[in-house]
Amino acid sequence: MSVSVTHKAEMGTKRLGDFKLALVEVLPALRAFARSLCRNAVEADDLVQETMLKAWSARNSYVEDSNFKAWTFRILRNALYSNWRKSSRLTQLDDTVYEKTAKAIDNAETSLELAEVSEAIRHLPLEQREALILIAAGGFNYEEVAAITGVAIGTIKSRVSRGRSSLIVLMEKRAYQRTRISALGAAQELMNDADRLARPALVAG
């Protein structure tokens, strides 16, 4: 009897240690995902902490040998949506918002392409953003992302496609604006030069 109890306790401790190690392993990816979705690092770290607590509490519901990373990502995503719903901060990108977004991105003073992509992706609807990040960067396949988000594979493919197209449009608008600003600057310089050249003639006249 006591042997059985001891064995059980040992198994429990081992499982606990394994679970902790597994969580430690996925922490960087969870944090990167949270940072990609949240507006700042503090909000992201709070979300990761909440995810860890929820995962720990729900560890008995984790099906062994199933995709642990996907399981934790689903917990994080559900926590994020739940928090945003509570605080009514979740906004969908409709046409009007899209126009405002494009203008906001046009006005952003970032020069690096990385910063531009990073900035632009923040203005996509959350569903498209998470699908793009999970597929393009997170190393998940469509099936896994469908499981994480609880929607059909076709929906994920559509979100990735629309998200990518929106990003391209936003980036093109940004590039166009940059060229326009540069052209306007050059035109202004020409006008200034012409003005400078004309002045002595006027004075002389």
Added chain:
Amino acid sequence: MRHQQAAAVRRKQGEAIGEELRNQFQHLLAEPLPDHLLDLLNALEQQESET
């Protein structure tokens, strides 16, 4: 022909965006983990083993 060229450009742009997103994610992955997250895990484990 023009349609094919436009599609090729879009595909390249899509690939470039994917590459940037991967770079961005890798950059975030490389960041050191805050101590309080690891401390929390240790505390949870300790609490569990004590009960």
